Amino acid sequence: MTSPNPVSDPQQRLLLVTGLAGAGKSTALDVLEDLGWETIDNFPIRMLERLVGEPGEAAQDASSASRAPLAIGFDSRTRGFVPAEIIEIIKSMAARGDLDVTFMFIDCKTSELERRYNETRRRHPMAQERTVQDGIAAERELLEPLRRWADVVIDTSELSSNELQSQVRGLFGKEHQAEPSLTISSFGFARGMPPLADLVFDMRFLDNPHWIEDLREKTGLDDEVGAYIERDPAFATVFEQVKALLLTVLPRYAAQGKAYVHVAFGCTGGRHRSVFTAEGMAQALREAGFSPTVRHRNLKSRATDTIEGANES
Template structure:
């Protein structure tokens, strides 16, 4: 079976019923192949402000929608419901029929997301985790995967959105879900500005990384060594470097240029990281300065200093090779 990837637009692109999109309950049905990333997708949606229900019997969807708080005169928050072949009463044809009926209502906006993955990759994931496929019934995982793919074929063809996770890491899938669904619950951009030490490894997830090791290192001043980039004497030392002022201006202007464009593309999270050797002086100071500049421009960044508590005399910072 040939795998495919569908780059469908955000959930808000699909209209359902006669009401305005902003007045309707947003309902996202998340399903797909076991092992394709449903749990990861639901966790990201929860971080984005969605109400999440997993392994929900779709036959009870009517009762869920008609709960009393849904009739309080205003639209409820977006709701994502996860289900798969293990869900009690799972019947793709009946699910499609019922969702079609519900989509005719003017107070609902229903979208179905199907997460797919190539069979060979699903086999690898099952072998790697040593989990048994629920439909394999004592046979190899490949047998259960084939049976599941045949069972889910109607849902896959019918779904509004399809994401193929064959080549995706967990972080890749998280990014795709954020990009597709963040704009449907709000336009606010979540910004993190952080500092770190290269000697202790790069941050695992960062959109923009700036290396501050070109600035004069306060570590080599015995008076400044025990201090950090939060202390005024260290800041004065860094500001005195002839390269600092121009570097700060260029980085600030680049970040302020990029952030609105990230927002326009539907990106929900931006992590801006500043690194130096030990993560205590130059990176901390620059992160503080950029965060302040962002606040002055109307943003509300979260500021994190990963290695601020590291010992000043650690070998990576004060080792045999003096790094200026």
């Protein structure tokens, strides 16, 4: 058996996931799918060798980068579920040099499983006409050989769904998890708030270039406007504080599996202060290793005293 962390070699990554019904197997598979794994749930384990192919085929596919890591979910409801036979199949697969096999078991205390089934009013798959407690006990006894044999055991008794997702990302997402898609935008408050921004920073405390005649028709993309904004004593301090905040929270968003992050900078008309700040912040984040997309919503809007005056403090 191998380490649960993905590795960069020609072997086909194969993760087998099982556990008690209601413990969180489906949640784990959903996270793996988000991380770029190909996932199949309730797969007949006796067909595993047919799925991955003959020895050598998996390595050839993986080395040509045509195959994503593969996660297979199965449990007591899966056809042909015989733990002793499953262990022998997994042993055979793990012995192959072209496969990198990891076996994960999702466990949970009986009392917590009872609570979950009572809350959802679902019937336990092994309860039949018996109580939930009897069904859980029967399944636990059936699965115990697989639990003892697993490479990775996650007990979800005290975990929320988000905490389980974080654990799976920590174990299997280091090489495959992409950073969130990051957008840095500028906008004008006078023309409405951006509807989907995660973080909004108001730059209207800065001196407004609109009221400088030579700068009014220019934008935050012009050097003269940028120089004027930078002369404001508050700009550098606030810019560094916002940058420090973003460098702190962006990795946390990634760790929580957030796929999209939108950071918006606003000023009155959306043409000067917000544009200059958004451009500068995007460049600072690029230097820190991020890859933001920059959008200026109101850059081409008409500069008018009515808009700027109505919203200046």
